[in-house]
Amino acid sequence: xxxxxxxxxxxxxxxxxxxxxxxxxxxxxxxxxxxxxxxxxxxxxxxxxxxxxxxxxxxxxxxxxxxxxxxxxxxxxxxxxxxxxxxxxxxxxxxxxxxxxxxxxxxxxxxxxxxxxxxxxxxxxxxxxxxxxxxxxxxxxxxxxxxxxxxxxxxxxxxxxxxxxxxxxxxxxxxxxxxxxxxxxxxxxxxxxxxxxxxxxxxxxxxxxxxxxxxxxxxxxxxxxxxxxxxxxxxxxxxxxxxxxxxxxxxxxxxxxxxxxxxxxxxxxxxxxxxxxxxxxxxxxxxxxxxxxxxxxxxxxxxxxxxxxxxxxxxxxxx
Numbered sequence: 001x002x003x004x005x006x007x008x009x010x011x012x013x014x015x016x017x018x019x020x021x022x023x024x025x026x027x028x029x030x031x032x033x034x035x036x037x038x039x040x041x042x043x044x045x046x047x048x049x050x051x052x053x054x055x056x057x058x059x060x061x062x063x064x065x066x067x068x069x070x071x072x073x074x075x076x077x078x079x080x081x082x083x084x085x086x087x088x089x090x091x092x093x094x095x096x097x098x099x100x101x102x103x104x105x106x107x108x109x110x111x112x113x114x115x116x117x118x119x120x121x122x123x124x125x126x127x128x129x130x131x132x133x134x135x136x137x138x139x140x141x142x143x144x145x146x147x148x149x150x151x152x153x154x155x156x157x158x159x160x161x162x163x164x165x166x167x168x169x170x171x172x173x174x175x176x177x178x179x180x181x182x183x184x185x186x187x188x189x190x191x192x193x194x195x196x197x198x199x200x201x202x203x204x205x206x207x208x209x210x211x212x213x214x215x216x217x218x219x220x221x222x223x224x225x226x227x228x229x230x231x232x233x234x235x236x237x238x239x240x241x242x243x244x245x246x247x248x249x250x251x252x253x254x255x256x257x258x259x260x261x262x263x264x265x266x267x268x269x270x271x272x273x274x275x276x277x278x279x280x281x282x283x284x285x286x287x288x289x290x291x292x293x294x295x296x297x298x299x300x301x302x303x304x305x306x307x308x309x310x311x312x313x314x315x316x317x318x319x
Contacts, residue, residue, distance in 0.1 A: 002319065003055040003109035004037075004299040006047045011300045016055070019105050019113045024076075029113040032072060034062040036132040037108045038290070038316045039306050040163050041214065041237040046102070047303060057317075058100055060107025061122070061131030069128035071120035072107065073263065073272040074100035074135060090262035107132075108299065110319045120272045123280035129293075130279060130286035132316060133168065135263075137275035137285075139235060140169040140210075143260020144176065147208055147233045151177030156206040157198070158222045159213025160189035161236060162306060164289040164313030166212025169235060170198045171285045173210070175278055181206075183225060188291070188311040195288035205230070212236050216245050223249035235260040290314045 003016045021029050037060035046052060058074040076099075077084050077092035084092050097103035105112055122131055149155070155178045157170040166182070167189065174180045174197055181199035184190055190200055205227035211219055214236030222232045223246070232255055250257065263271035279285055291313040294302040302315050 001110045002296055003105075004057065004296065004317070005055060006050070006052045008051045011047055011303045013297050013299045016109075018111060021113060024113065027076065028116045030116050030119060031065055031111055032062040032070065032107070032114045033111045034060050034107045034109060034319045035069070035128045036061050036130065036316050036318055038132040038136070038314050039302060040136060040165065041161065042102065044303070044306060045237060045239040054101070054103070055105040055109050055112070056101050057106035057108030058102055059132045059135040060112070061128050061134065062107070063128065069122050069131070071122055071131040071134040071272065071276050072100070072114055073118040073120055073138070073270065074106065074114075075118055076100065076104065076115045087265050090264040108296070108317055110296070120270075120276050122276055125283070126276060126280040129316070129318065130290065131276065133279055133286055133289065133314065134272055134275045136165055137168045137172060137278065138263035138271040139260060140172040141271045141274050142263040143169070143233055143235050143258070144172055145266060146260055147231050147258045149173060149176055149178065149208060153178050153207035155180045155208045155210065156183055156202050156225045157181070157210045157212055158183045158225060159211065159215075159218045159236070160184045160186065160193065160313070161212045161214070163315070164189070164192065164291070165236065166210065167192055167196060167198070167289050167313070168285070169210045169212055171196050171282065172278065173208070174198065175282070183221065186311065189313065192288040192313055195284055207231070208233060210235060214238055216243055219243065219245045220249070223253070223255060226253060226255055228253040229255075231256040231258055233258050233260060290316055292316070293318055
């Protein structure tokens with residue numbers, strides 16, 4: 001089986017034995033034959049850590065053994081800790097060890113074993129080649145609930161992010177009935193935003209600002225864009241232990257700061273199912289955000305593209 005690992009030589013597509021169910025005692029597992037796996041900032045950060053003992057990829061979708069196309073919520077919570085028992089399984093005491101592609105084998109492979117609970121049925125109109133976007137879009141749907149988004153709110157997304165992550169946040173807010181603008185300079189990101197329906201000329205102040213770039217400059221800009229009493233939603237990957245930013249705008253405006261990282265279950269169902277439904281309703285999201293597709297054997301080139309200054313958004317591997 002071919003799989004993408006971070007070895008001592010960098011990103012490599014390796015030949016590995018298929019994962020064994022015996023390594024995951026107590027879990028009900030199903031096999032997913034991957035058809036799309038997208039690269040995100042977390043994958044890039046992991047690749048900088050050196051050699052890793054697991055297959056990368058937490059944004060993926062594929063086919064069950066009977067050919068059914070499915071998305072994946074890539075979490076394998078214990079189901080027994082106090083968080084799992086109250087259905088806050090995204091806070092499971094296993095921590096990052098429960099995340100496929102981060103703590104155990106992920107979906108950048110020809111096949112992967114997935115907890116049955118994590119299977120996401122796909123609407124018939126959602127192509128499995130685009131269903132890898134379910135995971136990152138789920139993060140935004142979850143975060144917007146945490147930020148108490150209201151359809152009357154004006155929303156600004158600061159930074160499309162190197163992988164187009166911010167565009168998904170804008171699309172999620174737009175689907176909630178909000179007026180959404182993008183604060184970004186990169187022409188290819190602006191073009192994608194226009195295809196989704198985001199405004200490209202941010203003005204005045206916003207009730208909610210989604211910070212999706214992760215840089216200190218972007219965090220400062222988010223505070224500037226936010227109206228007094230508003231909310232700054234920090235959803236980008238913050239992979240350094242410390243971030244320095246000016247406190248005065250946050251204090252003077254009495255801003256609420258909300259972090260969004262995971263996804264889970266709420267009164268309306270799973271965030272992952274909501275993300276699948278949104279991608280099915282609005283196929284222009286995937287068409288705009290996915291900029292490149294590579295075969296699995298070209299994983300090194302795909303990662304290099306994301307790391308480079310060559311314009312790209314969401315880059316997808318297709319086994």
